[in-house]
Amino acid sequence: MSAVRIPFNKQVELPGNLDLISEAVKSGQCAGNGPFGKRCETFLEEVIGCRRALMTTSCTHALETVGLLLDLKPGDEVIVPSYTFVSTANAFALRGTTIRFCDIRSDTLNLDESLLESLVNEKTRLIVPVHYAGVACEMEAIMKIAGGTGIEVAEDNAHGLFASYQGEPLGTFGTFATQSFHETKNFSCGEGGALLLNREDLIERAEIVRDKGTDRSQFFRGEVDKYGWKELGSSYVISDILSAVLLGQLQRREEITARRGEIWNRYYSELKNWASASDVRLPFIPDGRQQSFHMFYLIMPSEDARNRFIDVMRGKGIGAVFHYLPLHESEFISKKQYTDPCPVTSDISRRLVRLPIYYNLSVEEQEEVLGAVKIFEC
Numbered sequence: 606m607s608a609v610r611i612p613f614n615k616q617v618e619l620p621g622n623l624d625l626i627s628e629a630v631k632s633g634q635c636a637g638n639g640p641f642g643k644r645c646e647t648f649l650e651e652v653i654g655c656r657r658a659l660m661t662t663s664c665t666h667a668l669e670t671v672g673l674l675l676d677l678k679p680g681d682e683v684i685v686p687s688y689t690f691v692s693t694a695n696a697f698a699l700r701g702t703t704i705r706f707c708d709i710r711s712d713t714l715n716l717d718e719s720l721l722e723s724l725v726n727e728k729t730r731l732i733v734p735v736h737y738a739g740v741a742c743e744m745e746a747i748m749k750i751a752g753g754t755g756i757e758v759a760e761d762n763a764h765g766l767f768a769s770y771q772g773e774p775l776g777t778f779g780t781f782a783t784q785s786f787h788e789t790k791n792f793s794c795g796e797g798g799a800l801l802l803n804r805e806d807l808i809e810r811a812e813i814v815r816d817k818g819t820d821r822s823q824f825f826r827g828e829v830d831k832y833g834w835k836e837l838g839s840s841y842v843i844s845d846i847l848s849a850v851l852l853g854q855l856q857r858r859e860e861i862t863a864r865r866g867e868i869w870n871r872y873y874s875e876l877k878n879w880a881s882a883s884d885v886r887l888p889f890i891p892d893g894r895q896q897s898f899h900m901f902y903l904i905m906p907s908e909d910a911r912n913r914f915i916d917v918m919r920g921k922g923i924g925a926v927f928h929y930l931p932l933h934e935s936e937f938i939s940k941k942q943y944t945d946p947c948p949v950t951s952d953i954s955r956r957l958v959r960l961p962i963y964y965n966l967s968v969e970e971q972e973e974v975l976g977a978v979k980i981f982e983c
C-alpha cells in the first residue's frame with residue numbers, strides 16, 4: 606500500500622506560533638486560567654457575541670460541563686442526532702440520562718427538526734443540535750420547539766466556529782454551545798475546546814464545575830478570601846501553553862477561514878460536472894447560512910463505490926476518509942436500550958467520504974486531489 610502523501614488533515618502551521626508557546630512557557634504561568642486562556646476567551650466573546658466563553662480541555666469536556674450544570678440525572682432524556690461523534694451523546698450518558706437519537710435531514714445532514722416533536726416528552730431536558738460540517742441547523746424551528754417547553758439547547762459547534770445562521774453567529778442560539786480545538790478542526794491547539802454560555806446566571810457555576818468543583822476562579826479574582834469544594838466538577842481547564850497555540854490562529858481567523866473557503870469553492874466548482882454525471886452528491890448549503898468551510902464531502906451512489914473510492918485514493922497517496930458510524934447502531938447503545946431507527950443516518954454513514962481540506966494544502970496538492978477524483982468511475 607502506498608504511503609499517504611496528501612493526508613486528510615494537517616494542523617495549521619503559522620509563522621510565529623512557536624514564539625507564543627515560548628512566551629507562555631517563560632511567563633511561568635502554564636496552568637489554566639492564565640493570560641493566553643483569558644485572551645482566547647475575550648476574543649471568542651467579542652467575535653461571537655456570547656455572554657461568556659470558557660476555555661476547556663476539549664469539546665467533550667465542555668459537553669460534560671453542560672451535563673453537570675443542568676444537574677442531569679437518570680430518568681432525564683437528551684435528544685442528539687445519531688450522525689455525530691460519540692462525545693455528543695457520551696457526555697450525557699455519563700450522567701445516567703437516556704439518549705434519544707434523532708435522524709438527520711438528507712440535505713444538510715443536520716438533525717431533522719421535523720422529527721423533534723415526536724421525540725420530545727415530559728422527561729426531555731436537553732436538545733443537542735450538531736452543526737454538521739459547520740453548516741447551521743434549522744435553529745429557528747429548533748429554538749421554537751425547545752422554547753415552548755422549557756427544554757435547554759446546547760449547540761455542538763465543534764465544526765462551525767465563526768459560521769452563522771441568518772446573520773447570527775453559531776453559538777449564540779442555545780443556552781450553551783461547545784467548540785472543539787482538536788487537531789482535526791479549523792482552529793486547533795492539538796486538544797482543546799470551549800464552552801460558550803448565553804445565560805448570565807450560569808457563569809459562576811460553570812467556572813466552578815470547570816475547576817474541580819471549586820471556586821478557585823473567584824478566589825484568584827479576589828472575590829472570596831479562600832476557595833473550597835462547592836459542587837460536583839472536574840479538571841476541565843486547559844493549559845495556557847495550548848491557549849497560546851490557539852490564540853495565534855484566532856488572531857488570523859479571517860485568513861484561515863478564507864483559505865479554507867478558496868479550497869472548498871474550488872473543489873465544488875471543479876467537481877460539479879463529474880458529480881452530476883456520476884450520481885454523486887456534493888454538500889448543500891441552504892440560503893441564509895455562512896458556513897465555516899470545515900469539511901468537503903461527497904455522497905457516493907453506493908457503499909461499494911465509497912469504499913472503492915477510499916482505496917483508489919489511498920493507492921494514489923491521498924487520504925480520503927469516511928465519517929461517523931451511526932450512534933443508534935453502536936455496540937454500547939445496542940446492549941443498553943432499544944432505539945428508533947434512523948434510516949437517513951444509516952444510509953449516509955455508509956456512503957459519505959471526505960476529501961483533504963486544510964490551511965496548508967497547496968494548489969498543486971489540490972490539483973492532484975481533483976485530478977484523482979475526476980477520473981474515478983462510480
Ligand SMILES: Cc1ncc(COP(=O)(O)O)c(C=O)c1O
Binds near residue numbers: 735761798
Ligand atoms: C460534532 C463533534 N462533537 C464533539 C467532538 C469532540 O471534540 P473533542 O475532540 O474536542 O472533544 C467532535 C470531535 O470530532 C465532533 O465532531
